Amino acid sequence: MLRQMGLVGDDGELDLNAIMQRMQQMQASGRMWGITPADQDPDAAWRTTMTSAKQATEAQGPDPELMPHEREAVIDAERLAQSWLNEFTAFDNPGLPARTITRSQWLDGTSAGWRSIVEPIIEGLGEALQRSSTEGAPEGMDFGAMMGPLMKTSASLMYRERLKRELTKVARDTLTGTEIGFNLFQGTGVVVVPSNIAQFTENLDADDTDLMLVLLLRESARQRLFHQVGWLSPQLLALMTHYAREITIDLDAIAERLSPENLQSMSMEDIARIGEEVQVSFFRPATTDVQMEILDRLGVLLALVEGWVDHVSGRAMEKWMPHAGRISEVLRRRRAAEGPVRSVLKELIGLDLSPRLVRDAENIWAAIEHDRGIEGRDEVWSHPDMVPNARHLEDPLSFTSDGESASDDLDEELRKLLDS
Template identity: 35%
Template sequence: MPGGGDLPDPNDPQQMQRFLSQLQQLFATPGGGPVNWDLARQIAQAHLTGAPGMGAGQAPFGLTLPPGIGAPAQPASEQGPVGDPDVDAKTRAAVTESLRLADLWLEPESALPSGIAATAAWTRSEWISATLDVWRKLCDPVAARMVGAMADLVPDEMRSQLGPMTSMVTSLGGALFGGQLGTALGSLAAEVLSASDIGLPLGPAGTAALVPANIEEYGQGLEIDGDQVRLYVALREAAHQRLFGHVPWLRGHVLTAVETYAAGIRVNREAIEEAMNRFDPTNPEGMQEIALEGVFSPEDSPQQKAALARLETALALIEGWVTHVVERAAGDRLPDVVRFAEAFRRRRAAGGPAEQTFAALVGLELRPRRLREATALWAALTEHRGISGRDALWGHPDLLPDEDAFTDPEAYARASLDLTDLENELGDDAPDS
């Protein structure tokens, strides 16, 4: 089709067939599943770096776009890419030393041994690549509901007439969701401080990782010495690694809680129809301008409320434990530990702009509510039962405090529980560090 920017002639079957074939290639979901994760990764990288090499007439994955179609993955921000600074050898060494020292400080404050098998200093792009597999597990259940709803919008009598276009509707849903997830992940990559920063085990098991560029920017906002900031973040990362590394059921417990909650999310068909009406198949880059916020909303049912309560309680207990043991480990060692603790408590309770964008997109907030109460609960358990007795509660999900325990931590901590057998079992079953 000569002319570069010309659209196919609708009266020419061969041109239209080639056009639809290339459009299907563009929207296809590599590897199956409801989300086009390759597109999500491309757009996340574009948000950071501007995705060099993706000019007009080009698409991700080496495809040639049909004439008249521009690049679908341009940086979402009008201010341009946020940047992705390299990590030099000196910074990598400082990260490794901070994590080593943090793990040493945590040793007397936790009955759980070190969970760090490897350390890393990630660029923002490396954070995206290293965490994408877990994001897939978190987002696919929600995305599947949206993509299925989009396919249901095609009436039965039209399916036979549309032919290959019917499957393209489903592919379009995966591309729409992947594009907007990519934008959200690109924004998160510019904010997160470590692999476990949002309270979930996003990175490879046993790998403690910091994101130095984001730590530096965060420290400038706090006006606190950069070495202190890095060490405090390292303490939190090392504490998360102990928890997820030596409580074998915890990772699955949290991810299952997310999936259970996602299963009860309602799809707003009117919002999907409105989004579809705004999509122009001759202008795929316009996908990023289509807002999917409002497509999902939680069902107001007892089951959904219970699922949300379990998830919020799990997140609060994880973050409360981490906050408590880090505060004890930092003690008098970090001059600004009190300021750190309060700043991080506010940060986790409120969530950053990128977290809020992600929550609006998938209908799920990954923020621990009642974090202050959860921290007080673990402190009370330490006072009354000691470190081993406190950490023995991680031996089984049924032993963990429930939401009611937040109301009166002291009373819960004083409750009569014989944890001797649990402590022995935890010590026998804990993996080698």
């Protein structure tokens, strides 16, 4: 094929000059190997990704909206859940009305939030692929200028295709607006997806009204946390962006699988299988020590969020819904299972939130409340440097003792300052 295209010389070797000329012609035409100008426009590419995800979601089954009286019942239940929470958290109710949405509306509502999370990763992946592909280029060839934009756009297209499949699965699985641990809805209150809740309860031996109330209680607690703790969402996004900057890709390992010696003995099925493995390797790039540290910090912060929600909602249920313990356990098992909600961050960045870490986080919030009360517990969220770290999750008592030590040290320094 290369010979027919005039890219192989009479000696059987690739004619690099001919390749350069051909690629320049393709770039000038505005289309290169199936990549259109629209693919290189971030806004257009994102709209295409979300539209494809919505179409794939709609193709998998009906997604009806609730009747007006059903929506009113959800709004009333959310008000009840909010009144219960007032006793068990110092964070105020944002005062925004609850909403019931369809799966497609969930995709529309979270589109901007998803974009803020994944675009730094797409950019980091493209930059890493561009760097890796232009290293060791033949002398005298501006390989970076020739291949760089193509590699970045190719990485973006592959990642967006993967993202579309993941979002389609999550849209048909998520029960509430912030169940994945990120607040992707901006300026909104409690959000539930009734179609997914109905699907979840089909084979569940639990009262539908009780389940909805428990979900609303948990979602209301999470919304209060994100609404009151202004640094939380930006910190999560900053960690994701830092992770993206550290992406590296081992193209040597990929090239080794596709070396001419190996290709000669491969069938078309083998080549297709390796092609799939190559794409997977782009989404699971080689992790650096810095990336591992970032993922650990991100995992701890998400665990603290979920542990706080478990603790606060559990305290409210203990008083007002003592019979709902089984529902809470079902939701814990759901979170621990390899479902789409848990797997989306694992597939996109390799983050696997450990159920044990969430249990440890719940324990530490209980210990802090026991030591400092509800006001003191929620005050811990006032600054990112004040929240527990991984060491504290392993030993909750170490956090309260650290706090006492820090307070004593501060008092001593203030005393010296005043005396002088």
